[in-house]
C-alpha cells in the first residue's frame with residue numbers, strides 16, 4: 108500500500124528498501140507457437156532521454172534549439188501528444204518501463220549511487236518477456252535502478268544487476284552523472300579498474316583525500332549546490348564520496364561517443380536476430396557537459412547544447428539501423444524519463460540563457476512535479492514498415508510498452524506479470540486513438556490520476572517536502588487539499604475545480620485508491 112513511509116521515501120529518496128516480494132517469482136514457458144505473425148518480430152530500440160521536457164525539441168514546439176534527427180522521426184512516425192512517463196523522476200519511471208508495475212509497489216524513489224538493485228532477479232521484466240520470443244537485449248547508458256545487494260564492492264563482480272534481470276549485455280553509468288562512482292560498469296565489472304588502486308564509495312561520510320567542492324572550489328568548472336559538492340572528478344563535484352579507482356574515472360564530455368559506439372556495436376552484432384536495445388541517454392541530466400563539438404551550438408548554454416548532442420546521438424542510431432538494412436523492421440521509441448528542470452544543482456546558466464524556449468511546453472510544472480509537465484513528455488514511435496506518419500492525442504503511458512510488446516509478439520502474460528501494464532498495441536502503432544481510460548502519474552510527494560481530460564491530484568499525506576524545491580523554482584504541485592483540473596479548458600492547470608465537482612473528486616479518489624491497493 109501507498110503508506111506514509113512510501114511517501115517519505117518518494118520525498119527524500121533516502122530510504123532504500125530494495126524489497127523483493129517472493130510471490131513475484133515466475134517461470135514462464137518459452138513460447139514455441141510463435142509462427143510468423145502479421146507484424147513479425149521487429150527489433151525494439153528505446154531511446155530514453157533524461158529530463159527532456161515536452162517543449163524541449165523543435166517538433167514539440169521548442170524554439171531554442173534545432174533537433175533535426177528527432178524531428179525526422181516525429182515527421183515520419185507516430186507523434187504522441189498526451190504520452191507519459193510513469194513518474195516525474197527517474198528511478199520509478201525506469202522501474203515501470205522495465206517491469207510494467209507502478210514504482211510505488213516497490214517503494215521506488217530516486218536512489219543513491221550505492222543502492223541495492225530495485226528489481227528482483229525473480230521479477231518479470233521486459234527483456235525477459237522478449238527473451239521468450241528469442242530476443243537479445245542490451246542496456247547502454249544510465250541505469251539508476253540500484254546494483255548488487257547494497258554496500259557494493261566495486262572491485263569485485265557487481266551483481267545482481269541488468270544481466271540478472273534479463274539483459275544479455277550492459278554498459279552502464281551506474282546511477283547518474285552527478286553521483287559517484289564516476290566509472291563505467293560493463294556487465295559485472297568496472298571498466299579499466301586496477302587492482303592496485305581499489306575503488307570505494309560512501310554516501311554516509313567523506314572518505315579518502317580527493318578534493319571536494321567544499322575544500323577546493325577553485326578546481327570546479329561549474330559551481331554546485333551543497334548536495335552536489337562532494338568528490339570532484341573531471342572538474343565537477345558530485346553527490347557522494349569516492350576514493351581510489353582513478354584509472355576508471357570517466358570524462359563526461361566523452362559520453363556521447365562512448366555510448367554511441369557501444370550501441371552501434373550491439374546493433375551490428377545482433378542484426379541477424381531480433382533484439383531490444385534500451386539506449387538510456389545521460390542527456391540532458393546534470394551535470395551538462397556536452398562534447399566540445401556541441402558546445403555553443405544551441406545559443407542556450409550547456410542545457411541546449413546537451414539537447415543538440417542528444418539529437419546527434421539519436422541520429423547515429425537511426426543511421427546505423429539504416430546502414431545495416433534493418434530500419435524498416437525496427438520499432439524506435441524516442442521518449443524521456445520525466446519532465447524538464449533548469450537548475451538541478453549546478454550553475455550552468457540554464458535559467459539565464461533560456462530566452463523564449465519553454466521546456467515544459469504549454470504545461471505546468473516540470474521534473475518532480477504532480478502537474479502535467481512532470482510526466483507528459485515527447486514520445487515518438489517510428490517503425491517505417493508499419494507506422495504511417497501521424498499525430499495522436501491518445502492518453503498513453505510508458506508502463507504499457509510491456510503488455511503492448513507481449514500483444515505484438517502474441518505472448519501471454521503470466522499471473523503477477525506486469526500487473527499495471529495494459530496492452531495498447533493499436534494505439535502505440537497509430538491504428539487507434541482511444542488510449543487509456545485511466546492513467547496514474549507518480550511524482551515527488553504525491554500521486555495523481557488522469558481520467559480522460561480530467562486530472563486529480565491527491566493531497567499531501569505529509570508536509571515534509573525538500574527545501575531545494577523552493578529555492579530552485581521547482582513546483583512540486585503538492586497541496587494539502589484535493590486538486591482537480593479539466594485539461595481541455597485549462598491545459599496549464601490553473602483553475603482548481605475540486606470544490607465545485609466533489610462527486611468527480613470522490614470518484615477519481617476512489618479509483619486511485621483502488622489502483623494503489625490492487
Ligand code: NG6
Pocket residue numbers: 120157158196197198217251283285334335346392393445451452575
Ligand atoms: C536529486 C538531485 C538532482 C538529481 C535527481 C535525480 C539534489 C538536491 N538533487 O536528488 O540533482 O540528481 O536527484 O534525477 O541532490 S533523476 O532524473 O535521476 O531522477
Ligand code: CA
Pocket residue numbers: 157158196197392444445
Ligand atoms: Ca530523469
